[in-house]
Amino acid sequence: MARLTEAQQRLVTEAVTRAEENTSGEIVTVLTDRSDGYTEVALLWAAAVAFTAMAIVSTFPAFYTGLFDRIFGNWAHDWTAGELMTLVTGIGLAKFFGMWLIQAWQPLKFFLIPGPVKSARANEAAVRLFKVGADRRTVGRTGVLLYLSLRERRAEIVADEAIAAKVPAEVWGNAMAAMLVEIKAGRIAEGMASGVTEVGKILAEQFPRADDDVNELPDRLIEL
Numbered sequence: 001m002a003r004l005t006e007a008q009q010r011l012v013t014e015a016v017t018r019a020e021e022n023t024s025g026e027i028v029t030v031l032t033d034r035s036d037g038y039t040e041v042a043l044l045w046a047a048a049v050a051f052t053a054m055a056i057v058s059t060f061p062a063f064y065t066g067l068f069d070r071i072f073g074n075w076a077h078d079w080t081a082g083e084l085m086t087l088v089t090g091i092g093l094a095k096f097f098g099m100w101l102i103q104a105w106q107p108l109k110f111f112l113i114p115g116p117v118k119s120a121r122a123n124e125a126a127v128r129l130f131k132v133g134a135d136r137r138t139v140g141r142t143g144v145l146l147y148l149s150l151r152e153r154r155a156e157i158v159a160d161e162a163i164a165a166k167v168p169a170e171v172w173g174n175a176m177a178a179m180l181v182e183i184k185a186g187r188i189a190e191g192m193a194s195g196v197t198e199v200g201k202i203l204a205e206q207f208p209r210a211d212d213d214v215n216e217l218p219d220r221l222i223e224l
Helices: 006-022 037-061 061-072 081-102 104-113 115-133 159-165 169-184 188-207
Strands: 028-030 143-149 152-160
Touching: 006 028, 006 188, 028 115, 028 188, 037 061, 037 081, 061 081, 081 104, 104 188, 115 152, 143 169, 143 188, 152 169, 152 188, 159 188
Parallel strands: 028 143
Antiparallel strands: 143 152
């Protein structure tokens, strides 16, 4: 992942600082290249292609044995069951490893991952990071994680108990929309800063800043 510049990181950090001036809520921002490696999805695609190829060869053996004979000059060759099985297996293995290798090209790999799987993995990663970095780490349990995964093109907002009890999940829609408009235009830092600003407005309404409030979680953008 191309790291954000120091100025872009500062833009997000300053947005968090400003947002927290009016609320006791604590906002944590995380930017990552991807939420998962999706190795098992790549394996499933490779296996699916391999078994499909094997099924086709098994259905039309004469075509493939004839093609093989023409390529290698075995014009009068009489194929045994064992040789045919070897041919089917060999083609299946070739397709499996070929499909596995071409998925090394990341745009294709992520194109082949179903949308619901990407969404689920992004959500799981956001919740996991929230539990590690923000869950129950504030006195009033008012931590919020704003998470952006670039490869999946997914954003998540995860809130601590006190906030979740007062703010329905759908209320975060404005923050998500403000963030995604900028991100779709290629302005990642600006998008996260916009999302933080909207989150701050929501928190200020429900959790106004107290006179004795202290900053309990880091304001800086975390890049993974």
